[in-house]
């Protein structure tokens with residue numbers, strides 16, 4: 001299947017529309033954009049039906065059939081949903097173990113600072129994965145820990161953290177498991193049968209390929225029912241959001257109506273592509289071609305192959321003296337591709353994402369553009385500095 005080759009990078013407004021090779025906002029399909037050309041009343045039955053279908057379909061996608069789990073969408077970017085989830089899931093007298101190997105783990109720890117929730121951080125630095133055995137050892141050494149927070153795909157480096165072995169260690173000790181699956185849900189298998197999480201957080205503008213505007217939390221209904229009065233925040237109170245939605249079918253405060261309509265279409269396109277398996281296959285083909293092609297120029301990946309996610313890949317900047325990231329970015333953008341700066345504390349790097357409405361044919365064209373950009377700068381060898 002070829003999604004994008006026939007489409008020049010110009011959008012319906014006639015403006016240049018470079019491919020966004022970034023972890024959201026993403027390049028979206030024309031049909032998803034077109035779904036936003038209608039105005040909806042936030043209290044209207046037609047719109048309430050969209051909300052109900054989106055919530056039910058997300059639960060289905062997580063393999064959460066029956067009544068054990070609930071799906072609560074929340075206005076805002078993904079971080080709003082993470083903050084809401086942490087405030088709802090962790091008791092005020094609880095203590096969290098935050099597994100960090102990048103910006104999003106660090107951000108969760110910072111949220112817990114704001115919330116005044118006790119926590120410890122197992123910090124693996126920029127790119128090393130936390131392992132199940134380490135988590136087990138930390139939990140055994142500190143029985144006060146009640147909950148563990150893990151980022152599934154840490155988008156800062158692109159690493160796919162070993163969720164199954166960590167979930168096993170957490171669940172064997174009866175602790176709560178909170179998963180930030182923001183950049184993986186919809187493309188990397190994650191179901192409640194396989195990973196018995198308590199709380200999972202994701203958002204509209206990642207692997208489901210919607211536009212930004214809301215996040216959603218899938219969590220155990222029992223936990224949600226026990227969380228009344230726990231949140232520090234009126235607008236981020238997931239319990240109240242859920243109660244109101246259950247009672248009225250509406251969002252508590254003004255919903256991002258157009259975003260939800262677009263997301264409803266995005267979910268239909270996700271199903272039409274073969275669901276999680278179909279999306280994983282497309283992203284994986286793109287990632288494999290990307291990494292192979294970049295290595296031919298001499299570029300090196302930050303991660304060993306076994307930790308690479310199909311979502312986003314970090315490459316070291318070339319050691320060649322003529323390489324300049326700002327120039328490289330501009331040369332690629334002029335050729336229709338927007339890449340993403342790196343987020344490593346030590347080495348110079350950049351990132352290229354494979355999520356969004358693009359496929360291996362787009363990656364082939366990107367590789368041509370990378371070759372041209374290197375030529376334009378006079379870089380004949382893209383190997384990193386020793």
Ligand SMILES: *Cc1c(COP(=O)(O)O)cnc(C)c1O
Pocket residue numbers: 023024077078079080082104151153154155180181182183203
């Ligand atoms: C995108 C993302 C978030 C949320 O970031 P926002 O900028 O608030 O949307 C959280 N965690 C991970 C792993 C992400 O990739």
